[in-house]
Amino acid sequence: EAQQSQARLLLIGGAQDGGLKISAEPPRRHVQVLHLDGVPADDLTDLFPRCHLIVGNDTGLTHLAALARGSGDDGPPVVGLYARHSHSKWRTGLPHHHAVATDQSDRMHQGDLCPVRDAIAPDTDVHMDTFPPASLARVCLDLLNEVGR
Template sequence: MGIDERGEAGMVSIVCDPAAPPCWSSGDHVYPELPARYYLALERRLGVRLPAAQPFAPLLAARPDRFSALVEQLRVDGWFSGLTIAAITATSWPQRKDYSVDRFTEVAHLVAERQRVRVQLLIVGGQHSDGMSVVSSSGSSRVSVLHLGGVPADDLVDLFPRCSLVIGNDTGLTHLAALARMPDGSGPPVVGLYARHSHSKWRTGWPHHHAVATGFSDRMHQGDLCPVRDVIGEAAGADLSVITPGLVARSCADLLMEGSR
C-alpha cells in the first residue's frame, strides 16, 4: 500500500545528522563511510533488511558525447589534453578547511616536476553572488592555472570525470567529485584532505576516493569520534597546515602512476 492510502501510518521520520550515525558492522566487516552509515541506520530504523550491496553511494554519470557549455569551452581551449588537476577550494569553513590556492598551486608544481610533464590546474571555488566566473591566471613553464568560481553542480559532474586527478578539502564538492564518473565507471582518483574530522567517515566508500589526513583525523577515525558531536576542543596537529604540499604531491603522483599501469 502506498503512503497516500496509509496516511501518517505509512511514513517514517528520518533525521540525517552526519555526526550521529555510528560505525555499523556486519560479520567481520565495518562500514565507516557516511553513505553506509545513513543506509544502515535507515535499515535499522525501518526494521527490515535492505539490499546489502556496497558501495552504498550511487555514481553520477557524466554525459559521454554532450558537453556542458563550460566543459566544451575548456576542451576547445586545450584543457583536458594533458595532465589536468582540479583543486577544490570551496568550503563552508575557510578557517579550518581552506588548503589555499597557493598550496594547491605548489602541489601542481611538485607533481609536474615529479612526473616531468606540464600540468593544467583548475581551481574550483565556491558560489559567487554574481554567478559563474572564469578567470585566467598567469602560469609558469610547468603549470597553467585557471580559476573557476560559482560553477553549477551539473557542470562539475561533467568536468570532474574528464580530469586526471581531483584534490579537495573536506567539503561537498570533493564528495561530488568522487561520485562523478564516466558512464563506464572510469574517472580520476579523488583525494580528500582531512584535518579535524575522520577521514573514513567523510568518504563515499568508492575505491577511487582517497584521503590524506592528519594524525588527529586518524584518531577520530580509530575511535569513531566526531569533534563536533563529542565536543572535542582545539588540539595540536588538527590543522591542514600539517599536511604539506610535498606530502600531497607524493600521494597524488603515486596515484597517477598506479593509474598509468
C-alpha cells in the same frame, strides 16, 4: 614538474557575487592555473570524470567528485584532505577515493568520534596547511602513476 609534463590545475571556489567567474594565472613552467568560481555543482559532475586527479578538502564537493563517474564507470582518483573529521566516516568507500589525514582525523576514526557531536576541542594540526605540499605531491604522483599503468 616531477614528470616533466604540462598540467592544468583547476581551482574551484564558490561564487562571491552569485555569478560565474573564470580567470587564469600567468603560466608557470609546467602548470597553468585556472580559477573557476561559481560553477554550479551539477556542471562540475560533468567536469570531474574528465580530470586526471582530484584533490579537495573534506566537503561535499570532494564527495561529489568521488561519485561522479564517466561512461564505463571510469574516472580519476580522488584525494580527500581530512583535518578534523574522521577520514573513514566521510570517504565514499569507493576504491578510487583516498584520504590524506591529520593525527586528529585518525583519532576521530579510531574512536568513532565527531569533533562537533562530541564537543572535542580542535588539535593544533587541524588546518589545511598541516599537509606538507611535498608529501601531498608524492601521494598524487603515486596515484597518477597507478592510473597510467
